[in-house]
Amino acid sequence: MDSCDSFLLRILAACPPLSPAEVRQVEDWWHAERSPAEGLAAFLIRQGVFNREALKTVEFMERGYVTFSDARHLFTMQGQDRARNRLKSASGRPVLTSSWSSSHLPASAAENPEEALERTERKPVMHGVLAVQSSSQQRLEKRATALQAGATLGKCLLTAEIGRGGSGVVFRGYHLGLNIPVAVKVLLLDAVQDHDSACEQLRQEARLLAQLNHANIVRVLDFEDDATHPYLVLEYVDGVSLSDLIRQSGRLRGDRAARVILQVAQALDAAHCLGIVHRDVKPANILITRDGSAKLADLGLAVVIDSRTGTLRDGEAMAGTVAYMPPEQALQTNPVDHRSDIYALGATFYHAVTGQMPFTGRTRSEVIKKHARETPVPPSHLVADLDPAISAVICRMLAKDPSQRYSDHQELIAALTRIETRSGHSIALPLAGSAAESPSQDAGDSVSRVRSIWRSLVRRFRATS
Template sequence: MFSNERPVTDPTPIPNTPGPLGTPRGANDTRSPGDSAAGRSSGDTIVGRVVVERGLATNDEVEKCRELLKRLPPGSRLCDILIQKEVITRRQYARVQRELESERPTQAIPGYQMMKKLGAGAMAAVFLAKQLSLDRLVAIKILPQKMSSDPKFIERFYKEGRAAAKLNDQNIVGALDVGQAGEIHYFVMEYVDGESLHDRILRQRRLSEKESIQIVTQVAKALKHAHQQGFIHRDIKPKNIMINKAEVVKLADLGLARALSDREAAETEAGKAFGTPYYISPEQAKGKTDIGPSADIYGLGATFYHMVTGKVPFEGKNPNEVMQKQIREPLVPPDHVVAELSNGVALIIEMMMAKNPKDRYQNASQLLEDLEVVSEGNDPIHARSSHSLADALAHSSPPGAETSTEVRQLNSASSGISWKLLLVGGLLVGSLIVNLALLLLRSRTN
């Protein structure tokens, strides 16, 4: 499943108008007829603001349509005039309406005051809210209306909430509540006041080695806890790693998390690639059922690679091409991309991203040990320069291509063997020349 997440940076508070955009509130409206103009003005203001913010119309175009609206009878809508005057199309208006509809349901959740939209993805929208009973900020994830009628999406949504509730670690976003209000399915969780690792990489382009180790160490601690509780995350990536203002890292979004013991779910998902192509492990890309903790270590390794190099490990024209490279193409060592990167960090990343799960760190504890010793300037304990001969041969690159540490090690070994053969050959040739010279000398003497 290719991630279609998109960042939403609009901090504008969510409008309180619950009815269709620019229309009366409907059968439950208790306002007097004299209030309809005010209601219309509120809805039309929202429509006008959004089409300008989305670049669909200019302020002048919207204001001209507003002037025309004033001369029309009650019940007329700004959106109708915008469409009639060909400022926007019906399809564009429908898209704006769907976007704002995803904000509207949050007004119906009892006990919470909704404040603003934090972001949205293919599977949910996330809002900042205040929990009134405890007077604290929380984040609320809402299942989109279009998915609220699908039992599979609803079950997956609640499964995320149940999985998060079983995890209690300072480096994992805490789950507070999950439930339903009317037709709205919601998941209340800890609010992280900070930024995502994705945003930090965009801002800094490339993170320092020290900063990267500190972040990866905290994510590895989160994974250690999750794995010990019998869960794998399956979607480790910069967007799912939050960093608060105190530099505490929080692993978020357990939407693809699965219990290691859930064989039924594993068999159901056989042959399907769940994850994000830039960070997905080879076994996930192949749709294998025996996905274990090392898949999360691979995803964290790909994230580590992105942090210290400023580049994703593999690029492609489409998701499938990227996943095929994850499966088959040797990794360009990170220290070949950034020459000043330490050998220890490069070895750790290469071991985390070994094609064969057996050649990776077998658990987060091993990874944490190596991160600690390398941060102190020492060589890693577990990471090695050659993961396995089979791995190097199975994923060899075409002629002239950059190769991974495994292949470099093979080339080094081959080079040593070649020198030994040359030495032996030289001695044999020298002996032959000496013998020929002696034969010639004897023949002349005779």
């Protein structure tokens, strides 16, 4: 049993969605039926007990990147009941159901809870509230069935769908010419009313990304203006989004979150040097690699600021994600510039260290009004052991008046570096690298390879922390 397996058993025992006796039975089950060299987390994922992100979450927790977690977040919707069914069926004892029993779910979810969970996870999120999936989006999913895992788009073999939005879908793929894993972002023309405008926005994203050669920005590898499926080929980041990490784990430790935010600030500074404003900085657009490096993604709403006037060149209307949107961007009261991205990054920083957004509401307009008029509760009031200096940085980033925020990303970077220097830890992290992965690779071998790589990275991380 390696350290990760022992760590996971301690988590289950300390925050028990299962009883201590059941945890011991799970360990016996794993020893009896696991594949060679298969770890406990990988085994429970294969059995449908843990969700697909559990292995990465446990690794992040073991290395100290996440310090607060509810073990229930590791389970699938019916994972606890599946485990109990398996453990108790042999003894003939009645099966106990968890608080997530299908009796507490809608009829559609009770019939197939896994599919219900997938549908829930893919619903668009606005101001912290899940939006109702529209009938047009449901029709879109039906029309998109022709573009599925296993299809070839250009030189890319699509291996799995990894994300879906209102107008597009992202696949993990394999570039048959370069022999590397890639992410393929496909525009679904059936989902948009103005095809020309949507295609131009994707083209603009490709051109902006092509100008940005930075370790903390997802690289673009190709763009194809295909008449049926326009698409971008992007660097594949083997990790999790900050949004998923927060959702799985509750919140991040202050110093770890500061490292992520610093790297994103460096990415935004590189963009600012080219006059680019991201306009949609949020946890879902920040990808975390296995070594803790952060990469900024999705420049679909990015715009170029006119260096002479400091205003948007195209007269863009309000765009972005309300939960992290600065007041001037939402209300269009002041020109949008790099300080708008600083505000959105501050809202992201707030969410990462507290586990909650600065403002929530029932409607978009309610959240916008709070961003414009209300002062968020200081993060240090929500997290008792949070470094007051981190709380102060976040509060300044979230100032209503852009002139009261950090004047530029360099000033923000300096503030975060001072925090790290005072804490006695180096702010630098190793550069991220994507591990190549064959599309025909066996899932068990892939998990074993991932675990081996992560163990070596954990040792490196501990040695430098």
